[in-house]
Amino acid sequence: MLGPAARLAVRRFNEIRQVFRQSPQASRSFSTALNYHIDTPDNNPDMPWEFSASNKEKVKEILSHYPSNYKQSAVIPLLDLAQQQHGGWLPVSAMNAVAKIVEVAPIRVYEVATFYSMFNRSKVGKYHLLVCGTTPCMIRGSREIEAALLKHLGVERNEVTKDGMFSVGEMECMGCCVNAPMITVADYTKGSEGYTYNYYEDVTPERVIEMVEMLRKGEKPPRGTQNPGRINAGPEGGNTTLLGEPKAPPCRDLDAC
Ligand code: FES
Known part of the structure; x- marks a missing residue:
């Protein structure tokens, strides 16, 4: 038999649950795509996958950073390389290839790839x-x-445009809050050779659309702040403090001691 406080708590819980059921906007949207695997023609364990000849050299170089009995320490840089080679995402056969290289059970690699949101x-x-x-x-x-x-590209979050050019995802804080709001562009157009991951800061809804159109034309928007009144992360309009030469720290005259 529930006491009055417990009954009240249950009633409040049911009321809140009802609000979430009735209003999809009230529910939390998830930043990453769902992480379970279902075999599809372009993502199944029978699909052959291996590193390219030039990336096999990079694999050797990456492994050389770790003791030979701790190959599994290379799992993150190897997954990153595999993702760059595969156009920005990791099919299950790429993860299996990495597991074979670092000599661990595939589940150990799936655990890493599904934990870190930079792996797609x-x-x-x-x-x-x-x-x-x-x-x-x-x-x-x-x-x-x-x-x-999303409106300009005609997609939902984590959906790819029909021409395969753009997708929009969400990340949590990328350490650039001083120039908020900001977005990152992961560029997979040139495979692992020309891969870039750049920050664009102080963006506005109008500016991000201009940037999309520049990227579509093969142009590169300038990285960093998009606010012309600011240099890097400095204050808009110039410095307001620390304007003169800094004074030397006070120092005891040791000869006078
Ligand atoms: S909140 Fe820190 S970079 Fe956006």
């Missing part, structure tokens, strides 16, 4: 646009940034 378990666009969704960026308008991108 389903297809992404040649340009994967990642909007920071954490509080400072959210307060500065990241939801409007994401909405503008």
Whole structure:
């Protein structure tokens, strides 16, 4: 038999659950695509996958950083290389290839690939646009940034445009809050040789659309802050403190002692 406090708690829980059921907007949307695997024609363990000849050299170089009895320490850089080679995502056969190289059971590699949100378990666009969704960026308008991108590209979050060029995902804080809101562009257009992962800061809904159109034309928007009034992460309009030469620290005259 529940006491009055427990009954009240159950009633509140049911009320909140009802609100979430009735309003899809009220439920939390997940930043990454779902991480379970279902065999498909382009993602199954029978699909042959191996590193390219030039990447096999990089694999050797990566392994050389670790003791030979700790090959599994190389799992993250090897998955990263595999993802770059495979156009931005990791099919199960690529993860199996990495497991074979580092001599662990495949599940040990799946665990890593599904834990870190920079590893994509389903297809992404040649340009994967990642909007920071954490509080400072959210307060500065990241939801409007994401909405503008999704509307302009005609996709949902984690969906790829029909021409395969773009996808939009979400990341948590990327350590650039001083220039919030910001997005990252992972560029897989040139495979692992020309892969880049650049930050674009102080963005606005209009600016991210301009950037998408520049990327579509093969142009490179300038990295970093998109606010012309600011240098790097400095204050807009110039410095307001630390304007003169710094004074030397006070120092005791040792000869006078
Ligand atoms: S909250 Fe967006 S970079 Fe920190």
